[in-house]
Amino acid sequence: MSELILISASGLAREVLAMVRSSGQYDIVGLLDDDKELAGVTVDGAPVLGGIDDAVKFIHAFLLVCMSSGRRRQAVVERLARLGLQESRYATAIDPSVQYPEGCRVGRGSILLRNVTLTAGVTLGAHVVAMPSVTFSHDDDVADFATFAAGVSLGGGVRIGRAACLGMHSSVRDRTSVGDYASVGMGAAVLSNVPDGETWVGVPAHENDVQVFAQDNH
Structure with a gap:
């Protein structure tokens, strides 16, 4: 089963967590969020593993940007592209x-x-x-x-x-x-x-x- 990391510890991320777990589509590794107060926190059983830029460290996991705003999703994808993450990395x-x-x-x-x-x-x-x-x-x-x-x-x-x-x-x-x-x-x-x-x-x-x-x- 492919590994998956969700970007943003949001309400949408929680909905995706529930959906993916019930369907067995992916193995959820955890979440990434820039809110430092969330570091080490567990969201519905999934740990917050670090900030968004840490996505580059998880070379074997797929990514999914779980922000409700399309503008914010676009900003994150563009930001990660500048760090070298290709579109093929997204689930x-x-x-x-x-x-x-x-x-x-x-x-x-x-x-x-x-x-x-x-x-x-x-x-x-x-x-x-x-x-x-x-x-x-x-x-x-x-x-x-x-x-x-x-x-x-x-x-x-x-x-x-x-x-x-x-x-x-x-x-x-x-x-x-x-x-x-x-x-x-x-x-x-x-x-x-x-x-x-x-x-x-x-x-x-x-x-x-x-x-x-x-x-x-x-």
């Missing part, structure tokens, strides 16, 4: 309940939790996180580091940008897109394209004017 964790037919692709470093569904011709990039009961319909194309909270539903032919974040039970209409680093609020219904970097909320979803105003005056 992929898929719950046995996931519907994953032939013709769909899931990139390295991705995490798909219970009851995620991929219907046909779905492409998920690297380091994508999908929480329970997310639905990807036919021909959806998801870029690296995107994050889907529980219950998100995408129509067919949807495009999701790099490190985009979709809130719990939000939905996206067929053949529309959510841009790079964009966010969709909890329960929002996206009926038109969300531009890069914007936050949209509501039903139907629209730009969050309050947040934009706050950013403009930051």
Whole structure:
């Protein structure tokens, strides 16, 4: 059985721990986290072995970045790449309940939790996180580091940008897109394209004017 180290002692890491142990996909060696107060602590039976940069010491273990933020996952992967870690070092964790037919692709470093569904011709990039009961319909194309909270539903032919974040039970209409680093609020219904970097909320979803105003005056 291949060894696995989880990066970040987060809630997501605990969910991955439970999933991997129940499925027997990997042998969990431990976790890495930069919080010095966690050094030597045990999280759900898995020891915190050191900081993130210590990943280079575990040459025989696969890695999985368990941070809920796509931007933070991207920063860690880029940081470890500068230390010489290649993309081939990352595992992929898929719950046995996931519907994953032939013709769909899931990139390295991705995490798909219970009851995620991929219907046909779905492409998920690297380091994508999908929480329970997310639905990807036919021909959806998801870029690296995107994050889907529980219950998100995408129509067919949807495009999701790099490190985009979709809130719990939000939905996206067929053949529309959510841009790079964009966010969709909890329960929002996206009926038109969300531009890069914007936050949209509501039903139907629209730009969050309050947040934009706050950013403009930051």
